[in-house]
Amino acid sequence: MLLALQATTIMIISSLMMLVSSILAKKTFMDREKSSPFECGFDPKTSARLPFSLQFFLIAVIFLIFDVEITLLIPMITIMKTTNTSNIMFLASAFIIILILGTFHEWNQGALNWAL
Missing domain, CATH: 1.20.5 (Single alpha-helices involved in coiled-coils or other helix-helix interfaces)
Structure with missing residues (x-):
């Protein structure tokens, strides 16, 4: 205790x-430069709304969607040991065909076109 x-x-x-x-x-001395956060060379006192290309955003969203879909394919490899291989191959082939059709659709819509 x-x-x-x-x-x-x-x-x-x-x-x-x-x-x-x-x-x-x-310290009572306050310096504007020392009291402001360092933002990789950008002045944080100005407007935070900078122009951003919508093309980069679309590519990021498309990448995220297809990345998640590819992640869904990975468990099919482990399932092949326990289930019928022909069923898994059919499902995987259908899934990949859907991915390819989605890619062609995005290409036809112009989302993958980098020409300015």
């Missing part, structure tokens, strides 16, 4: 000492 009381007292005293030293050691 006495040891816990001593440890608590020491922790409270050291916390108070650190608090007092941080208050006393504060």
Whole structure:
């Protein structure tokens, strides 16, 4: 009991000492450049709305969709040991055909066209 009381007292005293030293050691000089966050060379005081190409966003969304669909194909490899191989091959082939048709559709719609 006495040891816990001593440890608590020491922790409270050291916390108070650190608090007092941080208050006393504060610099009152405030520089605009030092108080602003570093944003990789960009001035954070200006407008945060910068023009962004919608083409990059569309490519990112298409990549995300197809990446998730490819991730759904991975468990089919482990299932091949326990189920009928012809059923799995049929499902995997149908899934890949759907992916290819989706890619052709995006290509025909012009989402994959990089010409400006």
